[in-house]
Amino acid sequence: MSDRYKIILAEEIIKTNCIPSLIPEHCIELLEMPNDSNLGDYALPCFNFSKTLKKNPQKIAEDLMNRMTLSSEFSEIKVIGGYLNFFLNKKLFIKDTLTELLEKRENYYKLNIGNNETILLEYSSPNIAKPFSVSHLRSTNIGNALYKILTFLGYHVIGINHVGDWGTQFGKLIVAYKRWGSADFLKKDPIKNLFNLYVQFHKEAETNPSLVDEAREVFKKMEEKDAALIDLWKWFTTVYLNDFKRIYDALDVKFDHITGESFYNNHVASIIELLESKNIAKINEGALIVDLAAFDMPPLLVKKSDASSLYATRDLAALLYRKKEYKFSKILYVVGSEQKLYFKQLFKTIELLGFEWGKSCTHIDFGLFHFKDGKMASRTGNIVELEKVITKANELALQTINEKNPDLEDKEIVAEKVAIGAIKFSDFSSKRIKDVLFDWNEMLRFDGETGPYLQYTNVRILSLLRKYEKDIEDLDCEFSKLETIDEFLLVKELYNFRTILVKAASEYEPYYIAKGLIDIAKRYNKFYTSHQILKVKKSIAEARIGLSYCTHIILNLGLSLLGIQAPSQM
RNA sequence: GCGCCCGUAGCUCAGCGGAUCAGAGCAUCUGACUACGGAUCAGAAGGCCAGGGGUUCGAAUCCCUUCGGGCGCGCCA
Numbered sequence: 334m335s336d337r338y339k340i341i342l343a344e345e346i347i348k349t350n351c352i353p354s355l356i357p358e359h360c361i362e363l364l365e366m367p368n369d370s371n372l373g374d375y376a377l378p379c380f381n382f383s384k385t386l387k388k389n390p391q392k393i394a395e396d397l398m399n400r401m402t403l404s405s406e407f408s409e410i411k412v413i414g415g416y417l418n419f420f421l422n423k424k425l426f427i428k429d430t431l432t433e434l435l436e437k438r439e440n441y442y443k444l445n446i447g448n449n450e451t452i453l454l455e456y457s458s459p460n461i462a463k464p465f466s467v468s469h470l471r472s473t474n475i476g477n478a479l480y481k482i483l484t485f486l487g488y489h490v491i492g493i494n495h496v497g498d499w500g501t502q503f504g505k506l507i508v509a510y511k512r513w514g515s516a517d518f519l520k521k522d523p524i525k526n527l528f529n530l531y532v533q534f535h536k537e538a539e540t541n542p543s544l545v546d547e548a549r550e551v552f553k554k555m556e557e558k559d560a561a562l563i564d565l566w567k568w569f570t571t572v573y574l575n576d577f578k579r580i581y582d583a584l585d586v587k588f589d590h591i592t593g594e595s596f597y598n599n600h601v602a603s604i605i606e607l608l609e610s611k612n613i614a615k616i617n618e619g620a621l622i623v624d625l626a627a628f629d630m631p632p633l634l635v636k637k638s639d640a641s642s643l644y645a646t647r648d649l650a651a652l653l654y655r656k657k658e659y660k661f662s663k664i665l666y667v668v669g670s671e672q673k674l675y676f677k678q679l680f681k682t683i684e685l686l687g688f689e690w691g692k693s694c695t696h697i698d699f700g701l702f703h704f705k706d707g708k709m710a711s712r713t714g715n716i717v718e719l720e721k722v723i724t725k726a727n728e729l730a731l732q733t734i735n736e737k738n739p740d741l742e743d744k745e746i747v748a749e750k751v752a753i754g755a756i757k758f759s760d761f762s763s764k765r766i767k768d769v770l771f772d773w774n775e776m777l778r779f780d781g782e783t784g785p786y787l788q789y790t791n792v793r794i795l796s797l798l799r800k801y802e803k804d805i806e807d808l809d810c811e812f813s814k815l816e817t818i819d820e821f822l823l824v825k826e827l828y829n830f831r832t833i834l835v836k837a838a839s840e841y842e843p844y845y846i847a848k849g850l851i852d853i854a855k856r857y858n859k860f861y862t863s864h865q866i867l868k869v870k871k872s873i874a875e876a877r878i879g880l881s882y883c884t885h886i887i888l889n890l891g892l893s894l895l896g897i898q899a900p901s902q903m
Numbered sequence: 904g905c906g907c908c909c910g911u912a913g914c915u916c917a918g919c920g921g922a923u924c925a926g927a928g929c930a931u932c933u934g935a936c937u938a939c940g941g942a943u944c945a946g947a948a949g950g951c952c953a954g955g956g957g958u959u960c961g962a963a964u965c966c967c968u969u970c971g972g973g974c975g976c977g978c979c980a
Contacts, residue, residue: 367923380922380961390922416923460980501979549978594980620978629906630976637978644980671974673907700909701974737942751942762928763916766908768973774929775915780942781928782916789942797939848917851927862935862944903942 336832339364341404342375342419349400351393352382366829370822373411373418380415390415423821428812430828434883435810439890442831446838447488453659454480454490456667457586460497461573461593462506464528465580466716467771468669468702474760475699476667477586477896478843485894486838491589491659495651498570498593500644502531504552507565508544509534523572553641556598570595583723584753585896592651600650601642608635608649613685623682633678648679656690663693665841670698670766697841700768717771726752726777733779734903741902750898751785752777757897758784761847782851784897790854791888791899794881797866801878810879814872819863820880823856830887834894843895850891857884 343360346352360377367376379390379397386393394417398410409420434441456476459469480492509530510519519526538544555562570593581587605621608614614621619638625631635646655661666676676696683691704715730748734741741747759776762783763769779785798805815824826849833849836842866877892899 362920365923368918368926369923372923376923378922414923418923458980462980497980505979545979618977622977632977634977639978641978643978669974670908672980674975675980698908703973733942738940767916768909770915772915778929783928783942785942786928789940793940793943800939844917848927855927858943859945861939862941865938867939902940 336361336364338375338406338421341406342377345401345404346377346397348402349397351397351400352386354385355382367418370825372413373416374421374825375419377417377419378415379417383415421825424813424816426828427815427821427824430824431810431812431815431879431883434827434886435808435879438886442834442887442890443485443487444831444835445487446835447483447486449487449489450663451489451491451659451661452483453493453655453661453664454483454667455493455495455665456480457581457588458495458497458668459577460502461570461577462497462502462527463531464524464573464716465577465719467719467722468716470719470756471699471702471760471765471769472667472669473581473584473586474757474896475697475765475843477584478761478846478894479665479667479697479841481894481896482834482838482843482846486834491661492587493655494588494591496574496591496593498574499595499598499642499647501548501552503555503566503569504548504550505534505545506531506569507551507555507562508548510565510569519572524576527569527572549637549639549641553639556641580719580723583749584757585898594644594647594651597647597650597654598642600654601646604646604650604653605636607653607686608682611686613682623678623685625678625681628681630674630678630681633675633682635682645675645679645682649682652679652683652694656688663695665695665697667697667699669701671701672696673698695841697765699765702769702771704771722756722773722776723752725773726756729777730755730779730785738903747900747903750900751779751788751903754784754788754892754897755779756784757895758787758847761843761895764842764844784892785903787850787854787888787892788897788899788903790857791885791892792901792903793861794857794885794888795901797881798878798885800867801874803878805882808875808879808882810876811872812876812879814876815880817860817864819856819860820877823853823860823880823884826853826856827883827887830891846891846894850888850895853884853887853891857881 339361340357342364343357346360347355347357363377363381365376365378367373377394377397379393382393383390391412391414394412394415397417398412401410403410406422406425407419408422411418411420454476456479457469457473459465476492480490484490506527513533514526514530534544534548551562555566605614608621608623614623614635617632620634621636622632622634625633633645634643635649637643652664655664668676673696676694680691680694683694727748730752731744733751734744734748755778756776815821830849830853833845837845864877866881867874869877889899
């Protein structure tokens with residue numbers, strides 16, 4: 334989707350014949366939007382043309398300006414530096430944009446770029462041998478947002494939580510349980526006690542490495558379907574899964590399928606056979622590996638020397654199963670960047686098996702959580718449980734409400750929306766790839782560029798709309814009455830949000846949406862504090878209410894795409 | 904050791920197919936009208952864009968290199 338104003342400009346620029354080699358697509362790409370709107374609303378940098386035309390950029394821009402016929406959408410052209418700058422016809426722009434927006438509401442932004450293409454999205458995927466910590470938050474949040482964004486833009490998205498419910502970690506847990514645990518002990522506070530066992534295991538294993546061998550042995554027996562061990566495993570995983578469900582509910586995150594690694598146990602044997610029959614895997618040091626030296630990668634281990642399966646084995650099985658079952662045209666893995674190499678190996682292996690689509694598998698990577706004093710390591714017990722963060726955020730939000738709006742109804746419910754909004758938004762306030770330093774203050778902030786700031790702006794608008802006491806349907810907006818620069822700049826942000834959506838979807842980067850919403854809210858708040866809305870001439874009031882309503886539509890939409898709820902009061 | 908990622912204001916981060924690119928927010932300091940929600944707004948202060956080379960008329964942005972931090976490199980996931 335291209336900006337319609339760029340298309341108009343490109344056509345007119347081409348028509349001048351000043352730049353013979355220029356084609357419309359290229360011209361559209363070259364057109365930019367200056368940050369400073371005093372310089373213009375659109376600009377064409379002419380520097381690149383100077384080499385082929387052997388003229389200085391300033392002159393090229395001037396020639397273009399002189400030969401261009403400007404359509405009614407624009408009011409002015411100026412040459413500044415080597416740039417040809419275009420100014421929108423503000424009145425027309427405001428009227429066109431808002432009229433269409435008010436009529437279509439959020440559908441104004443519903444650009445169908447997906448064509449109902451199936452995207453399989455794997456996200457969250459926590460290892461359930463330990464509690465849900467803040468480090469699981471990123472994959473969960475980013476994945477959830479991508480799910481909503483891609484769905485909104487016309488993709489058929491299938492969301493899968495590939496729960497880590499199989500593997501040697503359960504061997505470890507069972508070994509620890511048999512040594513130091515008891516059925517009673519686990520009935521009281523199973524989550525906490527299981528985690529203590531997990532931590533204790535790794536601590537003891539430092540001085541007693543044979544424990545790890547024992548754990549592997551137990552896992553091997555699990556894979557051989559030892560009934561007693563499977564019973565224990567079921568117990569542990571049920572305890573954790575129930576607990577995780579609570580967290581997902583609190584976060585308001587859903588999946589189409591929650592299919593753990595254990596689901597693929599029955600498919601593991603056939604993937605091994607396939608790898609062997611195609612001569613892709615070979616035995617090395619007793620284990621089965623896929624040699625990837627030809628691609629400058631270390632080998633991928635697909636079967637342990639004791640014949641039990643690995644993460645990679647199950648992932649390969651899952652990948653083939655999903656391709657068959659869901660016929661996706663794209664699969665996205667929202668997993669931390671520490672697994673970058675692993676996914677390259679995994680996808681290359683798929684290719685080696687003769688599946689061209691291995692090339693289209695994508696790892697959506699993101700940076701890790703850190704503490705001030707080092708990495709988060711669940712093995713040493715050094716984790717921040719998400720539940721604690723949520724509880725703390727709820728308390729803070731409630732406290733803030735009691736200070737600012739003590740008469741509010743349903744305080745607890747609103748507090749929760751604000752708290753979760755703040756936590757989630759903090760995940761979107763920088764690009765995925767950045768590592769995150771865990772900071773309580775940063776995560777629980779409610780002012781500045783935060784989720785609650787957006788929620789607050791929306792609440793303010795809703796309050797206005799209530800006071801206006803006229804149904805939105807009955808509005809008769811003369812948008813040409815909106816003549817101030819603040820109004821124009823706001824409408825520009827509303828218009829740009831379309832482009833932002835597409836960018837966020839194509840780069841799998843929810844950050845862009847978060848930033849776009851912040852820009853909109855800033856512009857709105859500026860407008861709100863600089864101009865009266867209700868107590869002005871009726872025609873202006875009505876147009877301003879219309880503008881406010883349009884802003885509300887986007888804030889509402891944008892927040893929902895990020896998985897954040899928008900309370901009507903706070 | 905090799906590979907990948909990151910390094911921009913005191914802090915958290917944008918900007919990186921070169922120009923219109925020195926920007927936000929937080930923290931600090933000043934201000935804000937009966938006008939509708941001050942979880943807001945306006946302003947001040949704060950940066951050799953980690954250092955050094957190069958390419959270019961022009962580099963935070965591209966290339967090389969050094970330094971700092973993170974991650975990964977076979978029986979974990």
